[in-house]
Amino acid sequence: MGALRPDRHVPVLGARQGKDAVLDVIRQLADNFHVRRFDRESIMLGVDSAASMLRYSLTALDSNKPISLRVAQFAQFRAGKLVSMRVLIDTFDLVEQALGRAIHLPKMTSVG
Secondary structure, three states: OOOOOHHHHOOOOOOOOOHHHHHHHHHHHHHHEEEEEEEEEEEEEOOOEEEEEEEEEEEEOOOOOEEEEEEEEEEEEEOOEEEEEEEEEOHHHHHHHHHOOOOOOOOOOOOO
């Protein structure tokens, strides 16, 4: 089995840079998923930064499959403008949900 590539199963994943690229990702999300529910679990604000934990309940439009995921977002600002945004997602769980089955990996360690 080759390396797990979440961006093959969920094409909106992956690094982006620039306003046009971000807007393209937003369009792709809207074309592929319907947001059923969105909950902000926590938020932390700093002078030049913000972080939040979010929970999304989505429906994949091509399969009508429900998808649930938690997202951590980390933003940095300079002179009142967003200069960096990092988003972390449990992509392994997301791909399993998109595939509709568990992904079984080989056992890497043994307990003795």
